[in-house]
Amino acid sequence: xxxxAGTKSSLxxxxxxxxxxxxxxxLIPTIGLLVSSFRDRDQxxxxxxxxxxxxxxxxxxxxxxxxxxxxGGLWIIEGNVFDASEMVETFPAGSEHPPVAAFGIxxxxxxxxxxxxxxxxxxxxxxxxxxxxxxxxxxxxxxxxRPPRIYVVAETPPEFTxxxxxxxxxxxxxxxxxxxxxxxxxxxxxxPILIAAFAAYALAWMDFPGRxxxxxxxxGLLVVPLQLALVPLLSLHQQVGIGQSFVGIWLAHTGFxxxxxxxxxxxxxxxxxxxxxxxxxxxxxxxxxxFTKIILPLSFPALASFAIxxxxxxxxxxxxxxxxxxxxxxxxxxxxxxxxxxxxxxxGDWGILAAAAFVSIAVPLIVFFSMQRYLxxxxxxxxxx
Amino acid sequence: MSPLVQGAITIIIxxxxxxxxxxxxxxxxxxxxxxxxxxxxxxxxxxxxQVRPWLFLFPAIFALGLYLVYPVVGSFLRSLYxxxxxxxxxxxxxxxxIADEGFRTAFFNNFLWVLVVPAMxxxxxxxxxxxxxxxxxxxxxxxxxxxxxxxxxxxxxxIWKFVYANDPDIGIINAVRASMGMESLDPLQIPFxxxxxxxVILIWIQTGFAMVILSAALRGIPEETVEAAIIDGANPFQxxxxxxxxQIMGTIVVVWTTITILVLKxxxxxxxxxxxxxxxxxxxxxxxxxxxxxxGRATAVAFVIMxxxxxxxxxxxxxxxxxxx
Numbered sequence: 001x002x003x004x005a006g007t008k009s010s011l012x013x014x015x016x017x018x019x020x021x022x023x024x025x026x027l028i029p030t031i032g033l034l035v036s037s038f039r040d041r042d043q044x045x046x047x048x049x050x051x052x053x054x055x056x057x058x059x060x061x062x063x064x065x066x067x068x069x070x071x072g073g074l075w076i077i078e079g080n081v082f083d084a085s086e087m088v089e090t091f092p093a094g095s096e097h098p099p100v101a102a103f104g105i106x107x108x109x110x111x112x113x114x115x116x117x118x119x120x121x122x123x124x125x126x127x128x129x130x131x132x133x134x135x136x137x138x139x140x141x142x143x144x145x146r147p148p149r150i151y152v153v154a155e156t157p158p159e160f161t162x163x164x165x166x167x168x169x170x171x172x173x174x175x176x177x178x179x180x181x182x183x184x185x186x187x188x189x190x191x192p193i194l195i196a197a198f199a200a201y202a203l204a205w206m207d208f209p210g211r212x213x214x215x216x217x218x219x220g221l222l223v224v225p226l227q228l229a230l231v232p233l234l235s236l237h238q239q240v241g242i243g244q245s246f247v248g249i250w251l252a253h254t255g256f257x258x259x260x261x262x263x264x265x266x267x268x269x270x271x272x273x274x275x276x277x278x279x280x281x282x283x284x285x286x287x288x289x290x291f292t293k294i295i296l297p298l299s300f301p302a303l304a305s306f307a308i309x310x311x312x313x314x315x316x317x318x319x320x321x322x323x324x325x326x327x328x329x330x331x332x333x334x335x336x337x338x339x340x341x342x343x344x345x346x347x348g349d350w351g352i353l354a355a356a357a358f359v360s361i362a363v364p365l366i367v368f369f370s371m372q373r374y375l376x377x378x379x380x381x382x383x384x385x
Numbered sequence: 386m387s388p389l390v391q392g393a394i395t396i397i398i399x400x401x402x403x404x405x406x407x408x409x410x411x412x413x414x415x416x417x418x419x420x421x422x423x424x425x426x427x428x429x430x431x432x433x434x435q436v437r438p439w440l441f442l443f444p445a446i447f448a449l450g451l452y453l454v455y456p457v458v459g460s461f462l463r464s465l466y467x468x469x470x471x472x473x474x475x476x477x478x479x480x481x482x483i484a485d486e487g488f489r490t491a492f493f494n495n496f497l498w499v500l501v502v503p504a505m506x507x508x509x510x511x512x513x514x515x516x517x518x519x520x521x522x523x524x525x526x527x528x529x530x531x532x533x534x535x536x537x538x539x540x541x542x543x544i545w546k547f548v549y550a551n552d553p554d555i556g557i558i559n560a561v562r563a564s565m566g567m568e569s570l571d572p573l574q575i576p577f578x579x580x581x582x583x584x585v586i587l588i589w590i591q592t593g594f595a596m597v598i599l600s601a602a603l604r605g606i607p608e609e610t611v612e613a614a615i616i617d618g619a620n621p622f623q624x625x626x627x628x629x630x631x632q633i634m635g636t637i638v639v640v641w642t643t644i645t646i647l648v649l650k651x652x653x654x655x656x657x658x659x660x661x662x663x664x665x666x667x668x669x670x671x672x673x674x675x676x677x678x679x680x681g682r683a684t685a686v687a688f689v690i691m692x693x694x695x696x697x698x699x700x701x702x703x704x705x706x707x708x709x710x
Contacts, residue, residue, distance in 0.1 A: 011621060019516050019526050026530045026589070028557065029544045036547065036555075048554045049547075183392040190396055194403040199445035208438040212709060214446075219705040221453045223646045223698045227672055227687035229452060231680045232459030236451075246391060250399075255452020258445055287437055288411045316537030318653045319669075323676065335539040339657045343543075350547065350555055357543040361536045368535030372528060379594065380601050 037354035038160045044351050046156075057101060058156040059110035062086040063147040064137045074125065077137040081129060081152050090156075098155045103129040110151035164355035172352065174359050176330060177337040181315060181360075183246060184325070184333055188253035188314045189307055195254070196261030197303065201291050203262065204269035205277060215266070221259040229256070230323045237324070246331070249324040256320070257310045264309075267381050268302035269295060305378025308371050312364050334360040403444065410440050457691065464684035478685035488686070490664055491671035494580050495649065495693075498667055501581065503644040505588045507637060510595025514603055515625060517596075527600065531593035538590070538653030545586045546658065549573055574663050583665055586654050591647070595640045602636040603629060642697050649690055668693075 035049040046056045063086065066079015081087060082097045091097050102111035105119060105127060113119040115131040125139035129152055137148065169175040202208075203215055233252060234244070242248045272295065280290050296303075314320075318335040325331050329341065338356050346352045368375065414436060415421065419429035467474050482488045513530055517523035533541060549572045550556030559569035572582045606629055614628045630637075652669030659665045661674060672686035 015516050015520065019513070019520060019523075022513060022516075023526050023529050026533070026592075029548050029589070030532070030536075032547050032557070033544045045554065048560055050557075050560075179389060183389050187392055187395045187399060191399040191403070194400060194407075195444045195448065198407055198441040202438040202441040206438040206441070208435065211438075212706070214442070215709065216702045216706055218449070220698050220702050221449060223694055223701060224453050224457065225650050225669075225687065225690045225694055227650065227652075227669060227690055228460040228684075229456035230676060230687070231463055231684045232456045233452065235680075236455075236459075247395070250395060252452065255448045258449055259453065262445060286411075286415070287434075287441075288407075291441075312535060316540070318537070318539050318656070319673075322673075335537055335653075338543060339539050339653070343657065350550070353543060354547070357540045361540040364535040364537070365532070368532065369528070372531070375534075376597050376601075379597055 033354045033357055036350055037164055037358045038162065039351055040159060040161050040163055041349065041351050043156070043159060052160075053158055055098075055155045055157050057111075057153055059151060059153050060087060060090070061107060061110070061149055061151045064135065064143075064150050065147050066135070066137070068143060070142075073140065075139050075142055077135075077139075077143065077147065079135060080133045081135055081150060082133045084150075097133055098157070099131040100129055100133055100152050100154050101131075102153045103127070103135075104151045104153075105149070107149075107151060111153035164351040165359070168352055168355045168359060172342060172346070172356065173329065173332070173337060174334060174356050177332050177334040178359060180325075180331055181333040181335075184249055184253070184321065185311060185314045187250045188257070189310045191250065192254045192257040192261050192310060193303060193307060196258055196265055196306070197296065197299070198291070199258075200262050200265035200269055201287075201295055203266045205290075205295070206287065218259050218262050218266075222263060224259075226256060226319060230319075234323055244324060244326045246325070249320060252320055252324050253310075253314050253317075257313070260309065261306050264306050264378055264381055265299060265302050268299055272298055301374060301377055302381065304371070305374040305381070308367060308375050309378055311367060315364055406444065407441070411437070414440060460684040460687050460691075463680060464682075464688050466681050468679045468681050470680060474681075478681045479689075481682065482685055482689070487666060488671060491661075491666040491668050492689075494665065495667040497580055498584055498587075498648045499645055502584050502587050502591065502648045503641045505584075506591035506644050507595045507599075507641050509588065509592040510597075510640065511599050511630075511637070513592065513596045514600035515629070518600065518603055527593075527596060531597055533590045534593045536590070538586075538651060539657050541586055541590055542654050542657035545589075549582060573659050573665070576664055579659070579663055579665050583654055583658055586658070587648065587651060591644050595644065598636060598640050599633065602633040606632050642700070646694060646697055649694055 032049050035052050036044060039049065039052055042058055043052070043056050046058045047054070060081075062081055062084035064077045064079065065084050066077045068075060068077050070076070081100065081103075082091050083093075100115045102114050103119070104110045104112035105121060106112070113127075113129075115129055117128070119127045121127055121137075121139060123140050125137070127135065127137050127150065129135040129150065133152075135150065137150070139148065169178075203211060203218075229252070237243055237245075237248045237251075242251070276294060276298075277290055280294055285293070316335065317333075318339060321333045321336050322340075325333065325336070329337075332341070334356075338353075338360060342353060342356050346356075414433050419433040419436075420426075421430050421433075463470065464478050465473060465475060467477070513527070517526050520526065536544070547555055548557050551559060551569055551571050553559040553563040553569050556569075558572060562569060573579045575582075610628055610632070611624055614624050619627070650669055652667070652673055655661055655665055655667055655670040656673065661667075661670045666674075668686060668690050672683050672690070675683040675686065
């Protein structure tokens with residue numbers, strides 16, 4: 001727009017800034033999900049995802065396992081919190097420890113007292129934890145086999161892990177669900193293409209009575225709500241013995257995808273140059289040869305864009321999978337697994353949920369970014385006309 | 386047999402079957418039924434050419450008929466029977482629906498969705514399309530805003546669950562509130578307004594779609610009209626609203642109706658976010674609460690959705706027929 005008269009540079013700035021704002025707004029939710037999926041549970045509960053690169057004040061609990069000695073009526077335990085067995089895992093011996101920021105006696109208030117101060121114990125004793133981790137615990141009762149608890153709050157460096165992904169793919173069944181989704185998607189994408197291609201050719205280049213009506217019917221069927229199909233087709237599937245199965249969902253997706261496939265492909269094929277087809281006819285090519293040798297190769301962009309549509313749609317579908325697949329959990333696809341299982345059983349476990357969501361959206365995102373060109377072309381062919 | 390193997394076999398049978406059907410049916414027609422030989426050669430070729438379109442169309446017509454036409458009739462008939470499907474009750478299911486408070490809520494909410502989502506998505510899409518037009522990094526911006534289109538409704542809902550979360554360490558909204566000293570709340574439980582928080586998710590997804598199509602339409606506007614307006618002294622806003630928008634009105638309508646249709650079918654968002662609780666039910670999610678429990682009611686709701694979609698369907702067909710002439 002720079003060369004056009006009347007454009008002010010302040011306007012260009014305003015445009016740039018508003019686009020930046022919009023893009024950031026659009027991306028924030030997804031970035032939050034991505035970041036959260038790589039953080040471990042303790043860090044997620046300790047700080048927000050936008051603070052992920054910063055150190056976290058995290059609470060730890062441990063038992064006062066230090067040396068015990070008796071001094072008059074008092075028992076004194078001395079030691080260092082970082083030597084306790086529950087801490088060694090996070091802070092291996094010899095590694096550098098963060099300073100202790102605060103400590104406490106109850107789990108409810110793990111950081112009730114600042115490091116170096118003295119806290120009153122429940123039985124009248126005292127506890128002091130210093131910034132370097134050394135502590136002195138005095139108590140009136142003899143500590144038994146289970147030493148008393150101490151809670152400390154220390155700054156922990158940011159930590160990123162793939163633990164959530166391991167959990168989700170293994171124990172939570174997303175691995176199986178991923179395979180199921182793939183199993184549903186590929187046949188449901190491939191089969192309608194062939195059927196639609198032949199039909200689209202007939203509707204585009206063959207002359208027969210009723211052609212206009214059929215095209216109108218396809219346009220009409222484009223918007224038929226899927227909801228109508230659920231009950232009658234499920235009972236039909238049950239009558240013919242398919243029932244709720246992968247075969248059933250492949251057939252269903254094929255049927256539901258056909259109107260868009262025929263519509264897109266026909267619109268594209270109609271636009272192919274008439275000369276090529278007519279000269280092939282003059283040279284004695286049959287319709288079948290014209291279709292396989294000329295039309296199909298030329299229609300590759302349209303075939304690709306429908307394939308992407310159908311792939312994204314079947315991969316992301318929840319409704320058809322809920323109805324046409326068996327309701328047992330070994331045949332759940334990812335969307336069903338997330339919506340019906342993980343959201344309930346892992347409700348507050350944000351790291352797990354984020355990882356699960358990301359597993360399910362990773363493949364569509366790859367397909368989307370690598371084949372965006374075809375997707376856009378398909379959208380335009382399907383809507384602008 | 387593992388479903389994966391089953392899937393591979395299905396692809397082979399399905400694709401092989403399709404190719405086989407088209408190839409052999411075509412050959413049968415040309416070589417056996419109407420052979421281009423002997424006395425009738427000429428007439429046979431003509432006859433074969435009359436039959437061929439139907440040969441090519443048959444699988445598609447069969448599948449469309451079975452999976453989309455039959456259900457319209459089948460669902461309507463089923464909706465006239467009771468829950469068990471053995472007693473004809475006329476429009477009893479529909480009467481029950483109208484009497485049901487839940488249905489009226491769902492219908493009203495759906496009405497709100499239809500009002501708000503297409504309007505906002507189209508408006509934002511148009512805004513982004515115009516702003517990114519001729520921006521040096523416009524294509525990157527567009528593809529980032531387009532990205533949610535690839536994400537499933539379930540995935541998108543989960544993403545927004547994070548945004549709306551009650552815990553100010555998870556949810557941005559509550560984090561902002563906390564930084565202003567306000568108490569955290571659950572946006573999904575605020576009566577009436579929670580519907581709009583759910584709509585935001587669909588708007589977030591559909592803006593990219595509207596943007597892509599409207600951006601192509603904006604590019605298609607003849608340059609001369611814009612230049613003429615600028616020479617006549619129109620400012621950028623006048624150029625946009627008085628020159629560009631009127632020229633792409635047809636496309637705007639198409640985008641609007643396409644999103645409207647989608648809004649009437651999407652049940653995933655409500656189902657994942659609230660399960661239809663807190664007064665957020667819409668027709669598709671309301672229908673799913675009867676699926677597998679009361680087929681009569683479920684099909685009645687589905688047919689109501691069909692009736693709502695019908696005007697758009699007719700309009701689409703009329704438009705398509707106009708274009709073909």
